[in-house]
Amino acid sequence: MKLNSIYIILLLAIATFANGQQITKATTGIFLLKNGEVYTHDNGKIKADVLMQDGIIKEVSEMIEHPGAKKFDCTGLTIYPGMIDSGTKIGLAEVSSVSLTQDHNEIGEFTPHMKALTAVNPSSVNIPVNRVNGITTALSVPSGGRFPGTAALINLYGYTPNDMYAGFSAVVFNYPSTGKRGSWDRRSDEDIKKAEEKANKKIKDFISKARLYTKISGTDKASSLDYNPQLNALVPIINKEAPLLVEVNKKSDILSAISWVNENDINVIFTGVSEGYLVIDSLLKYNIPVITGPILNNPGRSSDHYNIGYSNAGKMQKAGIKVAIRTNETENVRNLPYNAGFAAAYGMGFKEAFKAVTINAAEMFGIENKYGSVERTKVANVFVTDGDPFETKTTIKYLFIDGYNIPLESRHTYLYDEFLER
């Protein structure tokens, strides 16, 4: 008893002086979401309860009873699958202007072996701030050189990167952009062409070495290969066992990247794709899936229509291209539903825009049997709202990640609680 009261006093002391640090622990167990509606991609909202146990959705059906479960009353509420942000730096950067807190940009041009998962900081203050808006999963992407590293899909809860890993990783390739980079770019056409040729040659050499390495590593001469983590990281790409994430935005670059992909016969996902709406036929012809965003982004050219950032995703999706949406953010990944919401308003519609932040991403990453919808046997990544998850004023009532009931708290709510009435 005495010990308990000391603990309580200690806890209170921590709560008083925490000044924006995580206080309440997430809990796990058997959870039953009662009397709500479940959002489904095909049939909209259906009346159903959801039972979660051991981190998995055990059952989705009407009138579930379970004596041992902790119940959550969802009357008037809707249960949605956790949103997936398909391109962020979350966990890899803490304060964007302080370089020592950034771990997404390693030295070197060809460093596909740099693993984002290694540098994900589970204690980043960014993580709780962003997940409480219903983003349960995010692709954390390295940046910098031509092949800056390997991105990792993580759930936004866990004590270690391994706990957080959501089963997908992929090498990133920043496709060389040609032409002028802006009105300030004073390079001559000849210089631009030279730079392009140089970049292309380096890539060609790298890929052909990787091809040779892959070939040898599949034979009994594998042990004779020198240690070469760069080339080793490309083996699954060359063997078409994993997609390459190709960052490319400009129309001419996208077309060039499409022919590069065909020449090299590999599986890809294009990312960025700001001018995708101009090359829809080519993207469709080669069946290339696209992660686009941020939607809340200025048009790339001064001659562009003001809303192309908002409408690009919808134009590609309507043509039949598989589209996922990203924020490309670090500390404001929480704006994913608003990025999707603008895409929805400017032509994509709610149903398809919501797929673009859930099941479409899961399918591109090959994890659709575990993520992207509220269905039996999937990972218990779920959030519950009092309204449309894209609407700005909608409140999230409950959040579950990997079967944990996540407190709806973060530095931002603690500071609010502490300072509203000082």
Place this chain on the structure above:
Amino acid sequence: MLNIKNIILGLLATTCLSAQVDMGDVLIKNGTLLTISDGEKEKTDILIKKGKISKIGKSIKAPEGIKTIDANGMYVMPGIIDAHSHIAIDAVNEATNPVTAEVWVGDALDPYDINIYRALAGGVTISHAMHGSANAIGGQCETIKHRWGVLDPNDLRMEGAKKTIKFALGENPIRVHGEGGNIVPNTRMGVEQVFRNAFEQGKAYAAEWKAYNNGTTKIAPEYNIRKEALADILSGEIMIHCHSYRADEILMLMNVLTDYGVDQICFQHVNEGFKVAPELAEFGAYASVFSDWWAYKFEVYYSTAYNATILSKNGVTTSINSDSRELIRHLYHEAAKTQKYGGLSDTEALSMITINPAKQLGIDKRVGSLEVNKEGDVVIFQNHPLSIYAIPQYTIVDGIVRFDINEDPQDMRIDIDPEEKIPAFQESEAGHNHDNCLQGVSELLFEHKH
């Protein structure tokens, strides 16, 4: 950079003097009016004549020949006002001295900036074009109306708006002058002394002129344009808009102002304003904040998206600003975040982008709400402006439709370079350092890693 066209036009403008700015007439029928000052009015008309709201009511008869907009099922609200932006100017920072009160972004207005049109397409009719934050005392700012299509830079000015000047605290002046130039300020202590020193100079200068003007001294003091501006700040002629983040530095500036008898200020960004909300309210200071930007540098690491709500609930007149040519396109959505983070009412949320910034710019008697005799700046939305599905349909400035979604060509530029077939593609800005207030400085002084 200034192009030849601007220079010629500038010369023309000075020789011809400013022509009268165009004013228009328009009748908006049957909209749901979000008046800000007098609640919501359903199925109500609003008549604008010669650029001013002349009537609000039911079944207003259209005067002969007047343009009529059917706003049935749509929402009509006052033009959105951005109290912090850097669009429509082609120079932001005069980063050569910790005090540059003499420079004025009004000398660098650019009516060809496509971002004016993009802001209009987001319902923004007025913005506060500000100097940057490189200096503790930066340059004077200009409140502009988004009269897209005018060619004379002078026609962007909102004549009669309060004169304002940019101040800056914290990391930016310290990085530029202390770290970058090895002069004071290198700390937040130094920033305070830069202000005190400058105010002393302004005070002495004003006293010298007073003595000369009332005959106490016979020789006129030497005219000094920097000290003129400093004296005008002390007299209340020019209002301070101060880039600020941390609670301690915000408090410091209020203390300095108290010592010099300055009683009006608008703190900009003011991410830690929530920590000193009672002090801000007591001083009568205004706050113009981001909806949710944080963590992009260390001085905004201890931020909260509930800042606007905390400030507002503590009695501080608060606005949501953009400081960005991207965010300025959807300030209505940024204002809606005060409902997510703190549950503000529709009127409270919309006030943050209308009447509150109008107060902060000293133009609230003229704009910021739908009232008879106010200026005819109006935006019409499909869906409620605080909904994520809101789409601006018409943006009207002085009674003239400057954005119409139904007559909106692909390419809206008005300064097309005949030698450039397609303008160059600028890579995405997202994920970069959000420090737009350091435009033109960071590229020169610091190596940037992305």
